[in-house]
Amino acid sequence: MMIVSTIHMRKDIRERLTETYPDHEFRFHKQIESAEEDLPKADIILTYGMDLEARHIESAKRLKWINVMSSGVDKLPMDVIKNRDILITNARGIHAIQMAEYTIAMMLQAARQTKTLIHQEREREWFRKLPIRELYGHQVGILGTGAIGSEIAKRTDAFGMTTTGFNRSGKKPDHFDAVHTIDQLPERISELDYLVAVLPRTEETDQLLNEALFSKMKASAVLINIGRGNVIHEEDLLKALQSNALDHAILDVFNEEPLPKDHPFWFDKNITVTPHMAGLSPEYQPRAVDQFDYNMKKFVHGDTDFLNQIDTERGY
Numbered sequence: 001m002m003i004v005s006t007i008h009m010r011k012d013i014r015e016r017l018t019e020t021y022p023d024h025e026f027r028f029h030k031q032i033e034s035a036e037e038d039l040p041k042a043d044i045i046l047t048y049g050m051d052l053e054a055r056h057i058e059s060a061k062r063l064k065w066i067n068v069m070s071s072g073v074d075k076l077p078m079d080v081i082k083n084r085d086i087l088i089t090n091a092r093g094i095h096a097i098q099m100a101e102y103t104i105a106m107m108l109q110a111a112r113q114t115k116t117l118i119h120q121e122r123e124r125e126w127f128r129k130l131p132i133r134e135l136y137g138h139q140v141g142i143l144g145t146g147a148i149g150s151e152i153a154k155r156t157d158a159f160g161m162t163t164t165g166f167n168r169s170g171k172k173p174d175h176f177d178a179v180h181t182i183d184q185l186p187e188r189i190s191e192l193d194y195l196v197a198v199l200p201r202t203e204e205t206d207q208l209l210n211e212a213l214f215s216k217m218k219a220s221a222v223l224i225n226i227g228r229g230n231v232i233h234e235e236d237l238l239k240a241l242q243s244n245a246l247d248h249a250i251l252d253v254f255n256e257e258p259l260p261k262d263h264p265f266w267f268d269k270n271i272t273v274t275p276h277m278a279g280l281s282p283e284y285q286p287r288a289v290d291q292f293d294y295n296m297k298k299f300v301h302g303d304t305d306f307l308n309q310i311d312t313e314r315g316y
């Protein structure tokens, strides 16, 4: 089989793949452009899923499997894929640890006033009366109780926080104190000190967090969005922060990325912007290849119970 990788892969990872599968031909490219000639012969494509267009799928006539080495599959040309018998798997799970560590780091940053302290230190200012808080005993709501949401809950639980999840079914995974269906968020949002959104981009999640909800939040609440930018109504968030409807927003994902240099989010002191990096880690590619290995063994044996198979209708 020919496996075409359109991912800038580390040398050790490339070596690991070729050594593990000597009977299959790997073609390593750094992005899709240089891979175009190989696509008609590709049985499997390894991709981050950001740059694969309908025309690439159409030219890959033999394609049987797209292994997406990120969690979001919202940029895939699903309409073309749906009409073909192509397996799609994603890398759900490989980001969970680093995303959970990011979330805790950001919650602590907000609670311990780290941004202000860094500024004070730069100015050599000795000022102690900062509005310091604890995480302990506070309420955190997590929108999305999947791989990442659950890993966050494990940590907020360890910090002595009350952890409430929101998802589509209301089913409670481990580590959550309670889980509600997402339609209960309007009734519950006023209880939360921290609200963490870790949702996929779907029609249902579009602009889910808007004025109607921001107006119900605690004035001291901190919002963290690490899922997808579409979940937040950006103008409503700016207005809500300007009118002190909530205290701070920490955002890793945006409607437009990179966030344009003149975007108002950069200038609002109550917003912390990070460049879609919550999921980065040196363990990213090794973990992604562990999952590929697991599925590849199934694929060559004709098994069908794959890890992280994407439902093309549902879109995640």
Ligand SMILES: NC(=O)C1=CN([C@@H]2O[C@H](COP(=O)(O)OP(=O)(O)OC[C@H]3O[C@@H](n4cnc5c(N)ncnc54)[C@H](O)[C@@H]3O)[C@@H](O)[C@H]2O)C=CC1
Binding pocket: 071, 072, 073, 092, 093, 095, 099, 143, 144, 145, 146, 147, 148, 149, 166, 167, 168, 169, 182, 198, 199, 200, 201, 202, 204, 205, 226, 227, 228, 252, 253, 276, 277, 278, 279, 280, 316
């Ligand atoms: N900032 C970053 O670097 C990264 C962002 N992500 C984003 O985070 C998302 C979640 O990742 P995982 O936890 O790995 O995915 P997952 O598939 O394990 O979990 C998704 C969760 O969202 C819930 N959900 C889906 N639609 C919903 C709706 N309309 N209302 C309420 N809940 C809903 C599901 O029930 C599930 O609990 C990804 O789809 C991706 O977009 C993922 C990795 C890195």
Ligand SMILES: O=C(O)C(=O)COP(=O)(O)O
Binding pocket: 048, 069, 070, 071, 072, 073, 095, 276, 277, 279, 280
């Ligand atoms: O996996 C995802 O959905 C992400 O958002 C992660 O992005 P990255 O692969 O870290 O550039």
